[in-house]
Amino acid sequence: MTATTSPRARLTGVAKQYGQHWAVRDLNLELRPGELFAFLGPNGAGKTTTIKLLCGLLRPTQGTIEVDGFNLATHGLQARSRMSYVPDLPYCYEHLTAREFLELTTELHGMDKHHASRRIAEVISLFELDRFIDQLTERFSHGMRQRTVFAAAMLPEPALLITDEPTVGLDPRSVRQLKDILRAHTAKGNTVFLSSHSLDVVEQLADRIGIILGGKLIGCGTLAELRDQAAHSGPLEDVFLKLTQPEEQPAGMEAP
Numbered sequence: 001m002t003a004t005t006s007p008r009a010r011l012t013g014v015a016k017q018y019g020q021h022w023a024v025r026d027l028n029l030e031l032r033p034g035e036l037f038a039f040l041g042p043n044g045a046g047k048t049t050t051i052k053l054l055c056g057l058l059r060p061t062q063g064t065i066e067v068d069g070f071n072l073a074t075h076g077l078q079a080r081s082r083m084s085y086v087p088d089l090p091y092c093y094e095h096l097t098a099r100e101f102l103e104l105t106t107e108l109h110g111m112d113k114h115h116a117s118r119r120i121a122e123v124i125s126l127f128e129l130d131r132f133i134d135q136l137t138e139r140f141s142h143g144m145r146q147r148t149v150f151a152a153a154m155l156p157e158p159a160l161l162i163t164d165e166p167t168v169g170l171d172p173r174s175v176r177q178l179k180d181i182l183r184a185h186t187a188k189g190n191t192v193f194l195s196s197h198s199l200d201v202v203e204q205l206a207d208r209i210g211i212i213l214g215g216k217l218i219g220c221g222t223l224a225e226l227r228d229q230a231a232h233s234g235p236l237e238d239v240f241l242k243l244t245q246p247e248e249q250p251a252g253m254e255a256p
Helices: 047-055 076-080 098-108 113-126 142-154 172-187 199-205 223-230 236-244
Strands: 009-018 021-031 036-040 062-067 083-086 160-164 191-195 208-213 216-221
Touching: 009 047, 021 047, 021 208, 021 216, 036 047, 036 172, 036 199, 047 083, 047 160, 047 191, 062 076, 083 142, 098 113, 098 142, 113 142, 142 160, 142 172, 172 191, 172 199, 199 236, 208 223, 208 236, 216 223, 216 236, 223 236
Parallel strands: 036 191, 036 208, 083 160, 160 191
Antiparallel strands: 009 021, 009 062, 208 216
16 A cells, blocks of 8 residues: 555544434545455445445535545536546446447546547456457346456546445356456555445455444454454454443343
């Protein structure tokens, strides 16, 4: 991981309210250049809301979000130009071929034609899209769509890559390739923000891990630091379960 004092992204006092419900509360987080940061939490803990806030798809009720020094609220175009987002349900324009989808992506990013052509060739090779690059995406399996959407996300070589459940629908070979791609991306000084329920993948890849529960960040650090917090020396799965388990009620107390 590249050492630096300047964060790739910073969330300061971020909160999001829906009616009377606070989906995210007082979230303070820094993402560093050159690291793969994993974001974990049970269902309904606030992971998806946090991701949408970080991508600029939602505005926070409170707090500020910066990407490479650009405030997402006041300089959204500059901030979003520094990032790519791969959602958990990969979406392609079904009446386009995979190649046309990649070409459209380069146009939306304003890439010049020579650079775009080179990058398209590189991601086709990187994600092994050759066999179906000129087929309509409506015929694609989930795994083929996932690889195509990931390839599109990598075209502009984003400083911040945000990905939600990236290994779902991928076969073991594709999962291994994706791990290598993400590691290579961070080795260039870029940052990966990864949300996943695949704790074995997280344990293998993550430089640091954040755990959210009830909209609040309850743990953040290396696996060793989280083990210290949980007072448990086992694998990440055990540490995660211990940190997120419901508090036991004192004897004689009844649940409401």
